[in-house]
Amino acid sequence: MSCSGREHPQSGHHAVDGARGGRLSTLPVATIRGKHGNFIEHFRPGQVFRHRRGKTLTEGLFAVFTDFSFTTNPLSKNARFARAYGFKGLVAPPGLVMNIVFSQSVEDVSENGRANLEYIDMRFGVPVHVGDTIEAESLVLGVRGSSKETDRGVVHVQTTGRNQDGEVVLTYQRKVQCWKDDPAAPVATGEAQPQDIPVSLSLPAYDAKRNYASLAHLTSADTYLEDFHPGDVIEHSRGRVVTTEHIALTGMLDNTAQVHCNQWMVDQNPERFLGGQLVVYGGIPFYLCLGLSSADVGDNALADLRYRTGRHTAPVFAGDTVFAKTEVKEVRDMPGRPDLGVLDTILRGHKFVRKGDAAEKVDIFYLERELVVKRRSHYT
DSSP states (O other), X not given: OOOOOOBOTTTOSBEEESOXXXXXXXXXXXXXXXXXXXXXXXOOTTOEEEOSSOEEOOHHHHHHHHHHTTOOOGGGTOHHHHHHTTOSSOOOOHHHHHHHHHHHHHHHHTTTEEEEEEEEEEEEOSOOOTTOEEEEXXXXXXXXXXXXXXXXXXXXXXXXXXXXXXXXXXXXXXXXEEEOSSTTOOOOOEEOOOOOOOOOOOOOOOXXXXXXXXXXXXXXXXXXXXXXXXXXXXXXXOOEEOOTHHHHHHHHTXXXXXXXXXXXXXXXXXXGSGGGSOOOOTHHHHHHHHHHHIIIIITTEEEEXXXXXXXEOSOOOTTOEEEEEEEEEEEEEETTEEEEEEEEEEEEEEEEEEETTEEEEEEEEEEEEEEEEEOHHHHO
């Protein structure tokens, strides 16, 4: 593994810059087949990966992903609306921010992964706009091999994305099931403490002098905080089929996991891979479920605050149509912001699978989601 042996300047953890691989020979006639990414035996608790490249959010990337997901919130669609609310321009939807940060970690953490198992404590910070550059790093919190299936194991990481000013846009933990490369290699089982990442949601202040009411017609009239009650279940009527465009979308994010794009690899050993076919990158159904819920739940949200936990409960393949529903668990005040409140929800995604002449509903996604939503009393 490419390892600098330096101490990370902020954390004191062992620093690792970039992915494995590199030139193995200088012989002019050498044929070199590099390996990228890490396998489970390459991880060590306490490692810090400072992920390569970074990503500047362009207008093209913003437009493609915002439109693909059916996002309806005008903060991401209407620059006049966003500026009137005190933002400097169009606001990247939370699902896009998550996908940019997540995908930067793939080459080091999950390029050789089998399945993404869980998202934990995903918290949002400053808003992201077109032109912002996001860079990410990950700390390895835990490594364990599987005693039952010795060709794989689980790595637990904490990933943080920051903008060009060093401000946190997102921090979260995730657990990934990764393959082994060398069946005989030992796994460095152990745990490390997570970093304390200061992050708080940053929103423009409420200004009674702004004429918010003049813009109220641009959002749904029934998605203010006062419209939601604990126990509400909202079946979102829209669905979105996932086609082979998922391969291009994954590439646009710089997500290099081969299980999403390398059909030849899957064909060589189909029993090794879920469904024996390319699996849609999990960030796509994640983002789709957020987008499909937008018109009914998020149209008057100023931001997503936190995802307590989330997981993929079944894979998605090209040809599947994604649907979603939201369950309202709690509606509460937001400290220091009488104009806003917090909507505590569970977002679920599902698809339908043909079984003979019948169709079986299959749950594909689960997310405990907190949104910051406007009060009608202050904005209309």
